[in-house]
Amino acid sequence: MAAAEPFQRVNRESTAGLITRQLREAIMYGRIAPGAQLSEAALAAQFGVSRGPLREATQRLVQEGLVRAEPNRGLFVKELDAAGIRDLYAARIAVEAAAGRMIIRGHSAEAVAKLRTAYDAMQDAAERGELAELSDADLHFHEVLVDSAGSPRLQRMHKTLMAETRMCLTALQGTYQDPEDQVAEHRRIAEAIAAGDADELVEAVELHMQEALDRLVPG
Amino acid sequence: MAAAEPFQRVNRESTAGLITRQLREAIMYGRIAPGAQLSEAALAAQFGVSRGPLREATQRLVQEGLVRAEPNRGLFVKELDAAGIRDLYAARIAVEAAAGRMIIRGHSAEAVAKLRTAYDAMQDAAERGELAELSDADLHFHEVLVDSAGSPRLQRMHKTLMAETRMCLTALQGTYQDPEDQVAEHRRIAEAIAAGDADELVEAVELHMQEALDRLVPG
DNA sequence: CCTTGCAGGATTGTTGACAATCTGCAGATG
DNA sequence: CATCTGCAGATTGTCAACAATCCTGCAAGG
Numbered sequence: 234m235a236a237a238e239p240f241q242r243v244n245r246e247s248t249a250g251l252i253t254r255q256l257r258e259a260i261m262y263g264r265i266a267p268g269a270q271l272s273e274a275a276l277a278a279q280f281g282v283s284r285g286p287l288r289e290a291t292q293r294l295v296q297e298g299l300v301r302a303e304p305n306r307g308l309f310v311k312e313l314d315a316a317g318i319r320d321l322y323a324a325r326i327a328v329e330a331a332a333g334r335m336i337i338r339g340h341s342a343e344a345v346a347k348l349r350t351a352y353d354a355m356q357d358a359a360e361r362g363e364l365a366e367l368s369d370a371d372l373h374f375h376e377v378l379v380d381s382a383g384s385p386r387l388q389r390m391h392k393t394l395m396a397e398t399r400m401c402l403t404a405l406q407g408t409y410q411d412p413e414d415q416v417a418e419h420r421r422i423a424e425a426i427a428a429g430d431a432d433e434l435v436e437a438v439e440l441h442m443q444e445a446l447d448r449l450v451p452g
Numbered sequence: 453m454a455a456a457e458p459f460q461r462v463n464r465e466s467t468a469g470l471i472t473r474q475l476r477e478a479i480m481y482g483r484i485a486p487g488a489q490l491s492e493a494a495l496a497a498q499f500g501v502s503r504g505p506l507r508e509a510t511q512r513l514v515q516e517g518l519v520r521a522e523p524n525r526g527l528f529v530k531e532l533d534a535a536g537i538r539d540l541y542a543a544r545i546a547v548e549a550a551a552g553r554m555i556i557r558g559h560s561a562e563a564v565a566k567l568r569t570a571y572d573a574m575q576d577a578a579e580r581g582e583l584a585e586l587s588d589a590d591l592h593f594h595e596v597l598v599d600s601a602g603s604p605r606l607q608r609m610h611k612t613l614m615a616e617t618r619m620c621l622t623a624l625q626g627t628y629q630d631p632e633d634q635v636a637e638h639r640r641i642a643e644a645i646a647a648g649d650a651d652e653l654v655e656a657v658e659l660h661m662q663e664a665l666d667r668l669v670p671g
Numbered sequence: 672c673c674t675t676g677c678a679g680g681a682t683t684g685t686t687g688a689c690a691a692t693c694t695g696c697a698g699a700t701g
Numbered sequence: 702c703a704t705c706t707g708c709a710g711a712t713t714g715t716c717a718a719c720a721a722t723c724c725t726g727c728a729a730g731g
Contacts, residue, residue: 283686296515305692324605327550386543390609502716524722
């Protein structure tokens with residue numbers, strides 16, 4: 234037997250998995266408009282597969298909540314109204330605050346380092362005025378936050394929430410007045426974790442989400 | 453047109469939906485053993501449907517995390533090891549604590565009343581020594597807690613978590629030394645919400661989950 | 672004794688066709 | 702002219718058969 238593992242397991246993703254990922258991305262980045270109908274036949278033709286695997290892919294998206302299925306009517310890309318967005322961010326507060334608490338409990342220096350790297354990347358993008366890059370770095374920060382908690386279930390929940398978040402963000406790229414504020418909010422979260430201050434963490438997360446909400450929904 | 457609506461909308465749930473529900477229940481209550489393989493052909497025959505809808509149903513369960521799919525191998529009921537159970541309860545803390553906080557913020561008297569009703573039902577079952585009923589009332593309490601928060605996303609997450617919790621509980625029915633303790637823990641959660649004390653709430657939820665964990669995983 | 676190659680059997684993955692259902696429009700009817 | 706009825710078109714829901722893949726056991730060779 235080889236001591237190390239020089240070869241990684243051959244990863245043949247299922248057809249449905251591939252399609253799911255492509256569709257999810259298309260929805261996330263707004264290439265398919267919210268409210269648009271997804272025709273199984275048309276999509277199957279585009280992907281060059283039969284309706285079976287395609288159906289499997291769409292069903293996954295339905296359960297993720299990105300697509301709404303009306304029986305015998307069709308599939309529609311979900312639209313987010315104000316209430317939906319508020320709920321989305323409430324759920325993100327729940328998941329991300331919990332992730333932060335778990336990191337604090339674990340006293341993981343590695344996690345703190347990763348978070349600092351993540352907001353350094355944001356800072357860098359902000360200073361260079363690369364708003365698209367900053368937006369990606371922003372999402373990446375939150376991904377790192379939840380991944381570092383090491384909870385598969387929180388991760389899975391968060392993945393779905395981030396897809397929806399990306400949907401919102403597409404409509405709203407760069408509405409921060411000052412990119413520095415954006416970076417600062419994330420730094421506060423990371424440093425609260427570094428300091429092991431759970432209360433401060435929760436407050437920082439809630440403030441961050443509230444800021445985002447205020448930009449997204451006027452009311 | 454009729455002024456009132458004497459007929460309720462005919463609810464034709466999709467075949468896949470029906471099968472999903474039945475399978476989920478079978479897994480939740482341990483009628484299908486953890487680790488057991490699910491044969492598509494055999495199940496399709498049992499349900500009297502073709503493999504198409506059945507496949508759709510199993511895929512949903514896969515995404516819920518109750519079933520694990522190995523490509524070209526088959527479907528297996530997920531087994532929960534100690535780490536999995538710990539993660540499950542960590543996720544429940546995240547969701548339920550967040551739900552409680554949301555209720556506190558909303559100052560909903562109705563939610564508090566419902567929670568009190570829920571633990572009264574537990575108390576009742578406990579006094580009569582009906583352990584199975586007590587277990588159901590226990591789960592119901594947590595369901596009420598999250599439903600009262602009025603967050604569709606938290607609700608969806610929680611539903612999955614509760615299915616897994618039920619799986620654990622099947623193996624562990626009635627390991628509370630004193631049913632009164634079980635009731636008391638829930639009462640503490642409800643009253644923390646009633647009092648609007650977020651910190652006390654979080655502590656109560658964490659303690660409750662820790663108690664459950666201690667019973668489930670010896671380590 | 673251990674490794675390698677090969678059928679056998681079983682399971683999943685995929686496909687194209689068929690049936691059921693819904694929507695919208697044209698035409699009939701009062 | 703307004704309203705209802707029936708038909709056409711399109712879409713999803715379902716099915717049974719085919720193809721590809723994987724595991725198991727056994728035998729041959731080093």
